[in-house]
Structure formats: C-alpha cells, structure tokens
Amino acid sequence: MxxxxxxxxxxxxxxxxxxxxxxVLVVLFFNLxxxxxxxxxxxxxxxxxxxxxxHWIPVHWDLASYRGVFSAQGQASVFLLALRNSTxxxxxxxxxxxxxxxxxxxxxxxxxxxxRETVLIGVLAMQMVPQVVLLxxxxxxxxxxxxxxxxxxLQISYTTFTVPLAIWLMAAYFQSIPAELExxxxxxxxxxxxxxxxxxxxxxxxxxxxxxxxxxLSSWDEFLFALTFTSTSKSTTIPVALAEFVGxxxxxxxxxxxxGVLATIVPAILVMVFQDRIVSGLTAGSIK
Amino acid sequence: MIARQNRVxxxxxAPGLVLLFGLLAFPIxxxxxxxxxxxxxxxxxxxxxxxxSDPEFYTVAQNTAVFTVISVVAEMVFGVASALLLDAVPxxxxxxxxxxxxxxxxxxxxxxxxxxxxxxxxxxxxxxLLNQLGILHTYVGWLSSPTLAMAALIVVDAWKNTPFVxxxxxxxxxxxxxxxxxxxxIDGANWWQSITRLTIPLLRPVLLVALVFxxxxxxxxxxxxxxxxxxxxxxxxxxxxxxxxTQAFQYIQLHYSATLAIFIGVCILILAAIxxxxxxxxRAVY
Numbered sequence: 001m002x003x004x005x006x007x008x009x010x011x012x013x014x015x016x017x018x019x020x021x022x023x024v025l026v027v028l029f030f031n032l033x034x035x036x037x038x039x040x041x042x043x044x045x046x047x048x049x050x051x052x053x054x055h056w057i058p059v060h061w062d063l064a065s066y067r068g069v070f071s072a073q074g075q076a077s078v079f080l081l082a083l084r085n086s087t088x089x090x091x092x093x094x095x096x097x098x099x100x101x102x103x104x105x106x107x108x109x110x111x112x113x114x115x116r117e118t119v120l121i122g123v124l125a126m127q128m129v130p131q132v133v134l135l136x137x138x139x140x141x142x143x144x145x146x147x148x149x150x151x152x153x154l155q156i157s158y159t160t161f162t163v164p165l166a167i168w169l170m171a172a173y174f175q176s177i178p179a180e181l182e183x184x185x186x187x188x189x190x191x192x193x194x195x196x197x198x199x200x201x202x203x204x205x206x207x208x209x210x211x212x213x214x215x216x217l218s219s220w221d222e223f224l225f226a227l228t229f230t231s232t233s234k235s236t237t238i239p240v241a242l243a244e245f246v247g248x249x250x251x252x253x254x255x256x257x258x259x260g261v262l263a264t265i266v267p268a269i270l271v272m273v274f275q276d277r278i279v280s281g282l283t284a285g286s287i288k
Numbered sequence: 289m290i291a292r293q294n295r296v297x298x299x300x301x302a303p304g305l306v307l308l309f310g311l312l313a314f315p316i317x318x319x320x321x322x323x324x325x326x327x328x329x330x331x332x333x334x335x336x337x338x339x340x341s342d343p344e345f346y347t348v349a350q351n352t353a354v355f356t357v358i359s360v361v362a363e364m365v366f367g368v369a370s371a372l373l374l375d376a377v378p379x380x381x382x383x384x385x386x387x388x389x390x391x392x393x394x395x396x397x398x399x400x401x402x403x404x405x406x407x408x409x410x411x412x413x414x415x416x417l418l419n420q421l422g423i424l425h426t427y428v429g430w431l432s433s434p435t436l437a438m439a440a441l442i443v444v445d446a447w448k449n450t451p452f453v454x455x456x457x458x459x460x461x462x463x464x465x466x467x468x469x470x471x472x473x474i475d476g477a478n479w480w481q482s483i484t485r486l487t488i489p490l491l492r493p494v495l496l497v498a499l500v501f502x503x504x505x506x507x508x509x510x511x512x513x514x515x516x517x518x519x520x521x522x523x524x525x526x527x528x529x530x531x532x533x534t535q536a537f538q539y540i541q542l543h544y545s546a547t548l549a550i551f552i553g554v555c556i557l558i559l560a561a562i563x564x565x566x567x568x569x570x571r572a573v574y
Contacts, residue, residue, distance in 0.1 A: 020373065020377070024374075024377060024384065027370055027373065028387055028388070031447070032387060032390065034391075034402045034403060034406060034447065035402065037405070038402040050411050052410075052416060052419075052427075053416065054416050100307060103300045103301070103304065104300060107297035107298075107300045111293050111296070111297045112293065113294045113298070114294055116297075126308060126312055128556050129553065130529065130549070130556055131510075131529075132529050132532045132545075132548075132549045133316060133319050133549040133550065133552065133553045134312070135536065136319065136322065136536055136545060136549075137315035137316075137319055137322075159307055160307075163304065193296075193299075220395060223396060223397055223514070228537065239397035239398075242397050242401055243400075243514060246404065253411070256404075257401065259398075260398040260401040260405075261398075263395050263398040264393070264394045267394070268393045270393070271386075271389060271393035275382075278455070279458070279459055282456060283456075283459040
C-alpha cells in the first residue's frame, strides 16, 4: 500500500519541482538580464557595442572605459568626482539621520508625554510629503543661505525623507528592548539621557544599522534634489552625472553603461551583505 | 514626575522637531503661499483655475493615473507571485532571494540607463534578441512611440520596484504558521485554493502596506521619466511630478509649479487617508 502511494506522488512532485525551477529561472532571467547586460556592455570595446549582432557573452574584453573613468580623462572625469560626492553626501545624511532618529525615537517608544499622539501623526505625515512640494522652497532656502552646490545642502535636504522612516524604525526597535535595564540604571543614579546613552544605545546597534543602511541606500539613489541644488562637478552626485551624460547629443553608450555599473556597485553590495537587516527593518516598519 | 517626563521628552525630540518645522512644515506653507499668490501680491485662486483649465494638466494627470494603476497592479501581482515562488524553493533560498532583490538595489537612474541601452532603436539588446528569436523582423523604436514609451516606463518602474513588494510579502509569509496550510491540505485544498483562500487573505495587512507605499511612490514618478523619455514623445509619458518640475525649472513658472505640487500633495493625502481608514478597519477585524 505504501509503495504504490509513493509511486503515485513522485511524478507529480517531480513535475511541480520542474515547474518551480523553470518559474524561478524565468524570474531570475528577467531580474538579472538588464544588470548583466549593462555590465557586459561596459566591458566590451565600443565597436562591439554599436552593432545589430551583439555578443551576449563578450568576446573581446576591454577595460578601457573603466580606465577612462579612473584616470579622469575627458568626459569620464566627472564620474570619479561624482562617486566621491555621492559617498560624502550619503555618509553625512546618514550621520545626521541616525542621531536625530535615535533621539526622537526614544521618547516615542518609552515615555508618555503630552503631544505624543501629535508627534506620531506628524512623523507619519512627514513620510507622505512629495519631493516636488519641497523643491522650490528648499531651493530658494539653499540659494539664500549660499548652500547651493555644497554637500551640506544635500545632506540636510535628504533628511526630509530619511528621518521619518528612521524615527519609525528606532521607535519600533526601542520598544523591543526590555525596559527593566534602563530602570535599573535610573535606580543606580543615572539620568534619563545617561541611561539612554549607556544602556539603550549599545543594545540598539542592529536597529541603528537598519536605519543607516536605508539612509545610505535612499541617499545614493536620490536624484531630484541633487539635480536642482547642485550643478558643478565638485558637488554633483552620481545619478545627476549619469543623467546629464545621457542627455548629450552624442551619447557615448559605453561610458553610459560604465557609469551605470559604477553607480550600482555600492548599493548592490550593501543590499547583498545586509539583506537580513533590510528585511527585518522593513518588517518592523510595516507589520505593526 | 509627569512634568519632568514632558521636559525630557521634548529635549530628545528637539532636533527632530527643528527638522520637521524647518525643512518640511515651513517649505510646505511656503509652497501653499506661492500657489495662492495673486498678481498684486494678494490672495488669488488664479493659478488653480489656470491649472484646471490647462489641457496639458489633464493629459499629464491621466498619464499619471494610467501609469500608477498599471504599474502598481503589476508590481503587486508579480511581487506576491515571486514571494510565493521563493517560499517554495527548497535550497539556496538565501542566494536566490538576493538575486530576486537585486533590481531594487540598482539606483533608479542607473536602471533607466540600463533599460535605455536595451531599448536602443539601433543597437539595443531587446530588438536584437527578438529578431534573433524570429519574433520580430524589424527594429522598433520603443521610446519613440507614445504607447510603447508608456509601456517601457511601466516595465522599468515595475522591474525596479517589484522586489520591494516581494520582500514585504516574503516577510508576511514567514509569519503564517505551517499548520494552516497542512490543515488546508487535509481538508482537500489544492495549491491554487491554498493560495487564494488561505495565504492571500492572511497576507492582507502586509499587502495593504505594500499597496499603499507603492501607490504613493508611483504617483510621484519623475526620475524614470527624466532618464527614459523626458516626458515624450509629445507628452505621452509626461507625469504630474515631471510636469511640475519642468514648469519650475524649464518654463520658469514658479507659481504654477507650486500649484501643481500642492495638487499632487493633496492627492497623496487623500490616498493616505484611504489607507489609514482601511488599515484601521483591518485592525478591527483582527
């Protein structure tokens, strides 16, 4: 009896498994093909690109485009600077975000105070504000403060979208830490801030990491503020440099895809390495 | 004791509140002011009547609506399907999950660049592939036809953002106990019924969150438009946010741009209000 049962199930199981594998491969192809092709195109000589019969696997490998970028030759020179700018802006914005969010999330998680509900709603509302609404006023603000074409302008502006989510994440994370530890510290004579600094913060590193990662990723990706507030190669970020590039009359397609690859390396590595952090952050922020 | 809690709380909140007021509340009020500024400096709804009688506004609003609906539906469907797929994978799940998510990591502009290269009318990979496979016998200008350009916009956006839905759905799937599906199987449910009658209803809260976030973000689409089509051909892919941007920085119509921006903001507020309503009715059920 058991023997026949197993035989009947096996072919069905095998079919299901095969279909599953095919489906996974299809999804993988659709997801990865554009990235692969961008990468493969950047590693071929220009002549191999401008053809109607592309080599799906590069036949002639050529690092000329990358060499061009890193030796800052001609059109490519702007990418190196843009890489630096994107990095500095992302790090700066993240630093500000982490500090503000850790501080603001704590009372929302732990304390009862008058106006708590209003602040919570306020944080939620902050997340809804579209960038275009802020664009002109912030632009005029930056211009009046002589902050156009600076990293600081972007670092400050980016907090408008990094901080709300960060506060949410930190508040959620703080709530998962048992309050007894802070209470013990207070009994031992610590001030609230002291308990926060010495007990809570060290225990919150995973939460802070989540916040930092989201902040870096969204800063790196940001385009509109960077486009509007910066116009010099000294201050402009990768997305703008890339877009500027594509807008030219005579597009150097190879350089274009090389720039695309360079833009993708940092966030791709971050997402791959910190996948679990990202998922737990998204979960904490949404399943509440 | 309570008074001290108040003071301490505000001390912690101070930096965040400075930010909230300085960079958000104040600029929003400023934008509202700009939209209501009349000729002589007085209050006037002139810009709003200009907006509601501008045919380009309606074109752009329609494009945005079409784009939002189609791309969000696509992202939800494919996102949930991918999550279900991933959940059923027996080995290498972590690695495959990483690969599923990779498009989300690609910066929007870089994604636009990659797809622009693929859709190139002369040397693009898509045309080459379709011709090699015999599906097409000519090279198509994907971005120079109004319908195809909108389709391309949707595909690029869905490509980059579906992983977000996949991630959320996956996280939601992890919270569903195995026993429920086993019980369903014992009761005779096949895989389709198991998914539609058990899994999806249990995923409702997570799916709602994903739906709302994706809708609000799709409504604001600008970066992808900028890099792929700049609103063309002939306004076919011009969206509300992109239109708002060009009005300010290309046509120097600052007041009109502010008005459009407020319109977008109000639409998103309405969407958010619907969301909160739905979410709280969810809570009531559970």
